[in-house]
Amino acid sequence: MPAAESYPDDLKYHPEHDWARIEGDEATLGITWFAQDALGELVHYEPPAVGAAVAKDESYGEVESVKAVSELVSPLSGEVLEVNEKAVDEPETVNEDPYGDGWLIRIRMSDPSEADSLMDAAAYREHVAEQ
Amino acid sequence: MVATLKRTPLYARHVELGARMVPFVGWEMPVQYKGVIPEHRAVRTDCGAFDVSHMGELHVDGPTAPAFLQEMLSNDVDRIGDGEAQYTLLTNEQGGIVDDLIVYRFAPGQYLLVVNASNRAAVYDWLKEREPRGCEVRDTSDDYALVAVQGPRSLERLELPDQPAFTHAMGELDGIEVMISRTGYTGEKGVELCCAAEDATDLWDAVLARGAVPCGLGARDTLRLEVCYPLHGNDITPETDPISAGLGWACALGKEFTGVETLRGIREEGPARRLVAFVMEEKAIPRQGMPIEGGGEVTSGTHSPMLDRGIGMGYVPAAGSAPGSELVIDVRGKPRRAYVVEKPIYRKET
Numbered sequence: 001m002p003a004a005e006s007y008p009d010d011l012k013y014h015p016e017h018d019w020a021r022i023e024g025d026e027a028t029l030g031i032t033w034f035a036q037d038a039l040g041e042l043v044h045y046e047p048p049a050v051g052a053a054v055a056k057d058e059s060y061g062e063v064e065s066v067k068a069v070s071e072l073v074s075p076l077s078g079e080v081l082e083v084n085e086k087a088v089d090e091p092e093t094v095n096e097d098p099y100g101d102g103w104l105i106r107i108r109m110s111d112p113s114e115a116d117s118l119m120d121a122a123a124y125r126e127h128v129a130e131q
Numbered sequence: 132m133v134a135t136l137k138r139t140p141l142y143a144r145h146v147e148l149g150a151r152m153v154p155f156v157g158w159e160m161p162v163q164y165k166g167v168i169p170e171h172r173a174v175r176t177d178c179g180a181f182d183v184s185h186m187g188e189l190h191v192d193g194p195t196a197p198a199f200l201q202e203m204l205s206n207d208v209d210r211i212g213d214g215e216a217q218y219t220l221l222t223n224e225q226g227g228i229v230d231d232l233i234v235y236r237f238a239p240g241q242y243l244l245v246v247n248a249s250n251r252a253a254v255y256d257w258l259k260e261r262e263p264r265g266c267e268v269r270d271t272s273d274d275y276a277l278v279a280v281q282g283p284r285s286l287e288r289l290e291l292p293d294q295p296a297f298t299h300a301m302g303e304l305d306g307i308e309v310m311i312s313r314t315g316y317t318g319e320k321g322v323e324l325c326c327a328a329e330d331a332t333d334l335w336d337a338v339l340a341r342g343a344v345p346c347g348l349g350a351r352d353t354l355r356l357e358v359c360y361p362l363h364g365n366d367i368t369p370e371t372d373p374i375s376a377g378l379g380w381a382c383a384l385g386k387e388f389t390g391v392e393t394l395r396g397i398r399e400e401g402p403a404r405r406l407v408a409f410v411m412e413e414k415a416i417p418r419q420g421m422p423i424e425g426g427g428e429v430t431s432g433t434h435s436p437m438l439d440r441g442i443g444m445g446y447v448p449a450a451g452s453a454p455g456s457e458l459v460i461d462v463r464g465k466p467r468r469a470y471v472v473e474k475p476i477y478r479k480e481t
Contacts, residue, residue: 040151040163040166040167041168043416044415044441064416066167066434067167067349069418
């Protein structure tokens with residue numbers, strides 16, 4: 001079942017509808033409820049390779065629904081530590097639990113100060129309301 | 132200029148049902164309600180309902196109508212009697228496909244053509260320009276609504292008798308007068324119900340009350356592609372011919388119709404390229420316009436809900452078109468392997 005709309009307070013948000021959960025110098029990344037709802041049921045996740053570099057505001061992979069393809073935009077720069085294989089094998093996990101089991105990659109941040117430019121949940125909710 | 136999108140008589144119903152509405156060839160249509168995949172599965176396992184009122188209805192009537200349609204359409208229209216229907220093509224002088232359509236015969240000299248929404252004006256203009264004495268072509272599309280009810284349980288849910296495919300009759304569903312056709316675009320048993328535009332909401336409500344799942348254009352596309360029904364504008368166009376597209380079975384090459392000489396030549400020499408069906412070997416979803424290595428192109432692509440894989444159709448050089456042939460598809464710069472399969476891609480287990 002698709003998840004209900006939510007934007008957790010402990011996350012940072014990128015305007016392209018990607019989220020980051022920051023823990024020390026590591027961050028877990030995914031797409032927001034709004035993004036997965038706009039795409040519909042995901043059927044493919046093309047992840048980056050472990051060890052690859054990702055750059056803030058740049059694409060690091062793709063997700064696809066039956067009808068559409070969407071670039072994944074990284075909210076932060078760093079190196080890929082882990083790819084969520086469950087999301088690769090069962091992309092619908094992203095629809096079901098976008099902030100939990102449906103995370104996409106974990107990175108080691110190269111510039112933790114970048115997080116300051118991201119939105120908090122309240123600002124992101126306003127951003128979504130304007131869409 | 133902002134073009135105004137047309138709406139079918141069921142627009143308000145779609146919005147009430149929470150459909151995601153999208154522009155489609157000048158119409159504002161539901162792409163999905165609950166989701167493409169559950170809607171697709173409903174049609175494969177039970178029963179789904181589609182608003183296809185955007186499609187065009189053209190009446191062709193008069194004593195010279197049979198001869199006129201024989202000249203205009205690729206299939207042998209004399210092979211159908213009253214109450215029967217036929218898949219056929221409107222071809223141009225080059226043998227290209229102006230539209231693919233279904234012709235219904237009501238009585239001698241009384242025909243209905245159900246044409247693609249995108250080609251309604253093109254087909255009408257084409258026929259009107261060539262209309263002979265003793266025959267009248269009328270576009271009656273706005274007078275009718277069309278609801279497709281498809282799936283293995285569709286007839287049971289509608290309590291309709293199982294008539295042969297490609298037959299039609301006037302009838303009634305829960306008090307609404309409808310033309311019932313045993314036709315569809317999903318590969319499943321089902322009917323297309325045509326009613327007066329003012330009865331559309333009553334018909335839709337009756338069909339849903341009988342348990343049909345509302346389905347959008349998203350599922351319509353995945354369903355038709357799994358069974359390799361071509362989509363005009365993607366897989367077949369005025370620049371592609373029916374022989375290369377594998378639609379030779381809908382062309383009576385022994386009779387005279389527009390472009391038949393060219394088609395006989397292609398049949399004789401064998402087409403240079405063929406429209407094939409393929410399944411992805413690697414995880415990737417093919418999309419329309421992606422190049423196929425060796426001089427081919429994807430014309431339709433999607434994720435198959437039944438196979439849980441990327442599937443598609445595309446033109447490839449005839450030499451590499453046999454089932455089992457390897458294809459390499461350029462998925463946004465990444466080469467991804469696929470292989471040619473027999474049509475249809477999805478076949479019901481019996």
